[in-house]
Amino acid sequence: MCFYGFCPKNFIACYSPSKRATELAPTIIEEIEKGNQFRSVSYSNPPQDTWTKPGYRAFESRISFANQIMEELADSNIYVIGIYGLPVVGKSTLTKQVARLAKEKLLLDVASIEVKQNADVETIQKQIAEKVGLKLDESMSISGRACSLSAYIKNKKNILVILDDVWELIDLENLGLPFGICKVLLTSRKRDLLSSEFGTQKEFLLEVLTKEETWSLFGNIVADDVKDLDIQEVAIEVAKRRxxxxxxxxxxxxALKGGNIHTWKEALRLQKRCEGKEMQEKAYSGIEWSYDRLEDEEVKSLFRICGMLGGDCFLDDLFKYTKGLGLSLFEGINTMEEARSRFHALVGKMTLVS
Incomplete structure (x- = not known):
């Protein structure tokens, strides 16, 4: 029991594998130098996406729409498909559902990318490569990356690339996705961009929810509130104008959940005021109203940061950013534990109406 038991008990068991590895090393080096057979000795697993959020409700109209997309994806002659519609109609949520179905039913590997406005080709290439498990050489040019990405995808075959919310033409071949190499699903607000610029073979218009689906979604959230007959009457009117x-x-x-009758009537007044406006303007007015209902400036400040970061930010990252910015919401707090508690308390207030 030398060194109080910390010394290895069997020196031979430790020595033998090391000796064997040392003997094999020159042979392995020689084989690699002969023909460079081994480009890599391991494969990294691409990050796993979460296709649908907890509580996601698949309405009949959306299920039917997703099934139409799946039929086209299963067609061996169809490679580029487009979905278009209003900016807040649910295209991104639908693509998550399609991605899940494509992975489960068609056994496709899915690379889903949110294409931000003015996104550059290099960034998109890097995101696609990361999703499919390819490590790109940072020193390569855009065309070099495109060749590597194209060769990798062609070798893997069963890949679906989703480019969500495209604003302008992106040369797919320049990206590394020449026609026919894999399935590509694009979403946009403009049909002309998809058909004329991207050359989609099929385009689908995603419509708004039906009145029945609207009330089902609305009623599911406000739940017991609508049992009050006075509120129920106003709630039905509010839902009709959704x-x-x-x-x-x-x-x-x-925003209305847990509110009194006066809050509901104020919401109905807002709906009436929006009559005659464009649908997008109506949606933004509703978001603005819920934002104004946030309790204090600290919560509003956190909400604005979330808006700047978009949907790709996790709570841990959001905490780091807000703490690093030295916002007033952490004034008088001296420890990280207290800061985290304060942060999560504010997130709780924010999610009540957002």
Whole structure:
């Protein structure tokens, strides 16, 4: 029991594998130098996406729409498909559902990318490569990356690339996705961009929710509130004016949940004031109303940071950013534990209406 038991008990067991490895090393080096047979000795697993959020409700109209997309993806002659519609109609949520179905039913590896406005080709290439498990050489040119990405995808074959919310033409071949190499699904607000610029073979218009689906979604969120007959009457009127936009329905329903009759009547007044406006303007007015209902400036400040970061930010990252910015919401707090508690308390307040 030398060194109080910390010394290895069997020196031979430790020595033998090391000796064997040392003997094999020159042979391995020689084989590699002969023909460079081994480009890599391991493969990294691409990061796993979460296709649908907890609580996701698949309405009949959306299920039917997703099934149409799946039929086209299963067609061996169809490679480029487009989905278009209003900016808040639910295209991104739908693509998550399609991605899940494509992975489960068609056994496709899916690389889903949110294409931000003015996104550059290099960034998109890097994101696609990361999703499919390819490590790109940082020193390569855009065309060099495109060749590597194209060769890798061609070798893997069963890949679906989703480019969500495209604003302008992106040369797919320059990206590394020449026609026919894999399935590509694009979403945009403009049909002309998809058909004329990207050359989609099929385009689908995603419509708003039906009145029945709108009320189902709205009622599911406000739940017991509508058991009050006075509130129920106003709630039905509010839901009728939702225009079938999921983000508007969810945002306002969360803001109204737990409110009194006066809050509901104020929401109805807002709906009436929006009559005659464009659907997008109506949606933004509903978001603005729920934002104004946030309790204090600290919560609003956190909400604005979330808006700047978009949907790709996790809570841990958001905490680091807000702490690093030295915002007033951490004034008088001296420890990281207290800061985290304060942060999560504010997130809780924010999610009540957002």
């Amino acid at each position: 225009a079938g936009l999921p983000i508007w329905v969810v945002t306002l329903a969360k």
